[in-house]
Amino acid sequence: GAVVSQHPSRVICKSGTSVKIECRSLDFQATTMFWYRQFPKQSLMLMATSNEGSKATYEQGVEKDKFLINHASLTLSTLTVTSAHPEDSSFYICSGQPQGYYNEQFFGPGTRLTVL
Amino acid sequence: AQSVTQLGSHVSVSEGALVLLRCNYSSSVPPYLFWYVQYPNQGLQLLLKYTSAATLVKGINGFEAEFKKSETSFHLTKPSAHMSDAAEYFCAVTSNAGGTSYGKLTFGQGTILTVHP
Numbered sequence: 001g002a003v004v005s006q007h008p009s010r011v012i013c014k015s016g017t018s019v020k021i022e023c024r025s026l027d028f029q030a031t032t033m034f035w036y037r038q039f040p041k042q043s044l045m046l047m048a049t050s051n052e053g054s055k056a057t058y059e060q061g062v063e064k065d066k067f068l069i070n071h072a073s074l075t076l077s078t079l080t081v082t083s084a085h086p087e088d089s090s091f092y093i094c095s096g097q098p099q100g101y102y103n104e105q106f107f108g109p110g111t112r113l114t115v116l
Numbered sequence: 117a118q119s120v121t122q123l124g125s126h127v128s129v130s131e132g133a134l135v136l137l138r139c140n141y142s143s144s145v146p147p148y149l150f151w152y153v154q155y156p157n158q159g160l161q162l163l164l165k166y167t168s169a170a171t172l173v174k175g176i177n178g179f180e181a182e183f184k185k186s187e188t189s190f191h192l193t194k195p196s197a198h199m200s201d202a203a204e205y206f207c208a209v210t211s212n213a214g215g216t217s218y219g220k221l222t223f224g225q226g227t228i229l230t231v232h233p
Contacts, residue, residue, distance in 0.1 A: 004159075006159075032219065034220070034221075042225070042226075043206065043223045043224060043225045043226050044160075044206070044221075044223045045223075046220060046221070046222075049219075049220065091157075093159055093160070095160075095221075097219060103148040103165070103167050103210060103219075104165075105221060107152075107159040107160040107161075108159050109158055109159040110157070110158060110159045112157065
């Protein structure tokens with residue numbers, strides 16, 4: 001149980017375009033989902049926390065107008081990278097937190113974004 | 117505020133040897149601590165977690181970790197390394213109390229484990 005999927009697993013786009021990444025909790029309801037970014041050979045950095053039905057909370061230094069997060073249901077959150085640039089190329093990982101489980105997150109397999 | 121320091125970005129061991137990956141944490145409130153493993157181009161898999169119960173925590177794949185409050189440490193060990201253990205390992209901390217860090221994970225920089233035949 002506690003499976004999180006991400007789609008797509010890999011995406012290549014041109015500079016200036018927008019890319020949407022989906023994060024789904026397949027067998028549990030995730031009242032909270034987290035979005036992380038991982039640059040090569042680096043650790044995971046939390047970008048934002050999204051709660052179902054409300055606006056996401058962004059970490060300091062993360063542009064909310066560039067990284068649009070929508071958490072419209074208890075099983076789906078989306079991250080849209082708007083007007084992507086090569087420096088946005090990274091590995092994006094989401095996690096879902098089941099309701100009431102504040103010490104547990106289940107991670108998706110990640111999405112590799114390459115911006116040309 | 118909370119933080120995690122993993123000592124050693126790379127650890128290399130021989131197959132069958134002891135694995136020891138070091139993690140020290142800083143937290144202003146009682147912590148929950150985690151070890152995750154990441155294989156190339158994949159997400160994170162939970163190895164084990166400390167949530168204020170037993171201080172010696174056993175996880176999957178033969179790994180275990182001991183929470184030592186006096187040393188603010190949560191080192192990961194495995195008695196005998198396998199080739200399949202080669203991966204990157206992350207220690208993480210979250211708060212089990214209220215505040216802005218509640219439920220958020222803070223990760224260490226990661227340790228790449230190499231296992232030689």
